[in-house]
Amino acid sequence: MGPSLLLLFVVGDILGTGVYALTGQVAAEVGGAAWLPFLVAFVVAILTAFSYLELVTKYPQAAGAALYTHKAFGVHFVTFIVAFTVMCSGITSASTASRAFASNLSEAFDVELSTGLGITGVALVFILLVAAVNFRGVGESVKANVVLTCVELSGLLIIIMIGLWAIGGGEADFGRVTEFDTQGQGVFGAVTAATALAFFAMVGFEDSVNMAEECKEPVRIFPKVMLSGLIITGVIYVLVAISAVALVPVDQLGEGDTPLLQVVEAGAPGFPLKIFAFITMFAVANSALINMLMASRLVYGMSRERVLPGPLGRVHPTRRTPWVAIIFTTILAVGLITFVGEVPALGGTTALLLLAVFAVVNVAVLVLRRQPVEHKHFKTPTVIPIIGAITCAYLATPWTGRDNEQYRIAGILLAIGVVLWFVTWLVNRRLHRPQGDMEDPDNLGVGGPIN
Numbered sequence: 001m002g003p004s005l006l007l008l009f010v011v012g013d014i015l016g017t018g019v020y021a022l023t024g025q026v027a028a029e030v031g032g033a034a035w036l037p038f039l040v041a042f043v044v045a046i047l048t049a050f051s052y053l054e055l056v057t058k059y060p061q062a063a064g065a066a067l068y069t070h071k072a073f074g075v076h077f078v079t080f081i082v083a084f085t086v087m088c089s090g091i092t093s094a095s096t097a098s099r100a101f102a103s104n105l106s107e108a109f110d111v112e113l114s115t116g117l118g119i120t121g122v123a124l125v126f127i128l129l130v131a132a133v134n135f136r137g138v139g140e141s142v143k144a145n146v147v148l149t150c151v152e153l154s155g156l157l158i159i160i161m162i163g164l165w166a167i168g169g170g171e172a173d174f175g176r177v178t179e180f181d182t183q184g185q186g187v188f189g190a191v192t193a194a195t196a197l198a199f200f201a202m203v204g205f206e207d208s209v210n211m212a213e214e215c216k217e218p219v220r221i222f223p224k225v226m227l228s229g230l231i232i233t234g235v236i237y238v239l240v241a242i243s244a245v246a247l248v249p250v251d252q253l254g255e256g257d258t259p260l261l262q263v264v265e266a267g268a269p270g271f272p273l274k275i276f277a278f279i280t281m282f283a284v285a286n287s288a289l290i291n292m293l294m295a296s297r298l299v300y301g302m303s304r305e306r307v308l309p310g311p312l313g314r315v316h317p318t319r320r321t322p323w324v325a326i327i328f329t330t331i332l333a334v335g336l337i338t339f340v341g342e343v344p345a346l347g348g349t350t351a352l353l354l355l356a357v358f359a360v361v362n363v364a365v366l367v368l369r370r371q372p373v374e375h376k377h378f379k380t381p382t383v384i385p386i387i388g389a390i391t392c393a394y395l396a397t398p399w400t401g402r403d404n405e406q407y408r409i410a411g412i413l414l415a416i417g418v419v420l421w422f423v424t425w426l427v428n429r430r431l432h433r434p435q436g437d438m439e440d441p442d443n444l445g446v447g448g449p450i451n
Helices: 003-014 017-030 035-058 065-073 076-108 116-136 142-169 174-178 187-202 205-214 218-247 259-267 273-304 323-339 343-370 383-395 404-430
Strands: none
Touching (some): 003 142, 003 205, 017 035, 017 187, 017 218, 017 259, 017 273, 035 187, 035 218, 035 343, 035 383, 065 076, 076 116, 076 273, 076 343, 116 323, 142 218, 142 259, 174 218, 187 218, 187 383, 205 343, 218 259, 343 383, 343 404
């Protein structure tokens, strides 16, 4: 795979549900300067990307964070927790996309889903359809990813072009772009809280490390391409946020889960709203499917490594898909959609889980400096993973104003994993089986969630 295809793959991994669903919520936290949290989230992502670049060129294998954690610390339970956290982030991300899909369907196609129960019902039907596709089996190729990326990108470029059109017509109020409305908080606190949410839009770049082995001269081209992909998406997100605030008052933009549909309605009333809604629904549907594919395969991999119950590793005799793992991950998603439901809570939990993983990865880079390899690889300046670890850890703390509900959701999901791990340990011990130790985390074969 050459630089062009790899760049589209990286951009496609990052683009997705976050910016389509959470722009309004970010604006509600800080006011018109909604572009600033996206910019700060981009900077934090860049810092962590440098750590991933050193690790992926040093260990060009597919297990991502779990592999790096295992090589750095060698504590099997810690490796399991990191892998299970990545899996949980995929489920919360897919649940966020399901809710966003239902909200866009309601708004654009005049389907009466005004009550939360109606939105929840459609989201549940959607996640069950995703499970059915997942059960059938989906082979994702780089060329397919290029097509999906172009569709997702088109929606965001439409928003930017509408913003430019409004500038020419004098219909945009760019005075709002520099205004802060922090709801009584200080500017720093409000921007930090909004960044903790906006970070959900920047995740996905970490999953592209799985493509390192497929690249021509990965040590040479991978760092340039990943950083270029992050810069491209960061610029797009900032321009989308500016266009959104300039065209729609902040108090309106923060209502509901379809902020970009409001931007289209305000800036280009003649534009076919259903076309844009279809693009949005396609983007979030693709995110949900890929994340549920990742989550179910990761559960299957952990079962195969004997750290989760054996039945979770069962494969359907004809479809050859991990059907028990698919049912398990779908049940978790159904629970999240039913009992949580709100996009900010689900998206914020995804960011929380991945920020914790990223903090570990940044530390792992420094630890693994003691284990040199023979081949040439990218090396990031030492100060970058230090700053990356501190910023990721800080954004995962309650000091950012993060809603306590996100910690409860993450805690429940991880508690389920710990219980299953302990039950598996007891069963293995009782039956005198070798205990699962994840000696080869690369067998998990997956990385993080795709936005």
